[in-house]
Amino acid sequence: MTPTPRILTIAACLGALVLASPAVAQAPVQAPPDDSNVSFDSAFVVKKKTKDGLPEVKAQPLVWPRLDAGAVLCRSEDDLNRLAARRTGQTVNGSIDCKIIRLATPIRIVDRKGPGHTEVATTDPAAGGPGWTDAWLPTKAPTAIATTVRR
Numbered sequence: 211m212t213p214t215p216r217i218l219t220i221a222a223c224l225g226a227l228v229l230a231s232p233a234v235a236q237a238p239v240q241a242p243p244d245d246s247n248v249s250f251d252s253a254f255v256v257k258k259k260t261k262d263g264l265p266e267v268k269a270q271p272l273v274w275p276r277l278d279a280g281a282v283l284c285r286s287e288d289d290l291n292r293l294a295a296r297r298t299g300q301t302v303n304g305s306i307d308c309k310i311i312r313l314a315t316p317i318r319i320v321d322r323k324g325p326g327h328t329e330v331a332t333t334d335p336a337a338g339g340p341g342w343t344d345a346w347l348p349t350k351a352p353t354a355i356a357t358t359v360r361r
Contacts, residue, residue: 273316274351277330281345283338284308290327290342309338319347 277283284290285307292302315337321329328347331340 272351273314275317275319275330275347277311277315277317277332277343277345279311279313281311281343282308283311283330283332283341283343285341287323287327287329287342290344294326294344311338 282290282293284293289307292304292306293308296302296306316333317330318333319328320331320340323329325346326344328343328345329340330343330347332338
């Protein structure tokens with residue numbers, strides 16, 4: 211083949227490609243329907259590197275002073291004394307107006323009358339308001355290690 215027909219053949223092929231490319235480029239592109247199982251999200255293609263070991267868990271700030279779950283809050287000191295007598299097995303006249311705290315409740319210490327008699331007031335009035343408790347409430351907040359819950 212001489213150089214002239216070779217150039218003409220190459221030019222004809224390139225011309226055919228140029229004429230065919232707009233027809234392919236103009237074809238409408240349709241997205242898959244929303245209910246299809248095909249996902250084009252690139253998050254599945256690129257894997258994120260994970261750190262070895264346990265994830266970091268930030269500690270929740272603890273309120274102090276507080277009544278923990280299971281503590282008793284009585285309306286009056288007499289109710290607290292009647293509850294203590296009933297717990298020891300003595301017969302008690304009258305009803306005892308006390309309730310068990312279900313969640314950790316922030317309080318304010320009003321007065322201390324010994325280790326088992328503390329007058330408190332809840333900071334949230336809906337949590338019980340003023341009352342008496344036999345819970346041990348130290349003057350300083352316990353350390354974070356002592357307050358962690360192990361399961």
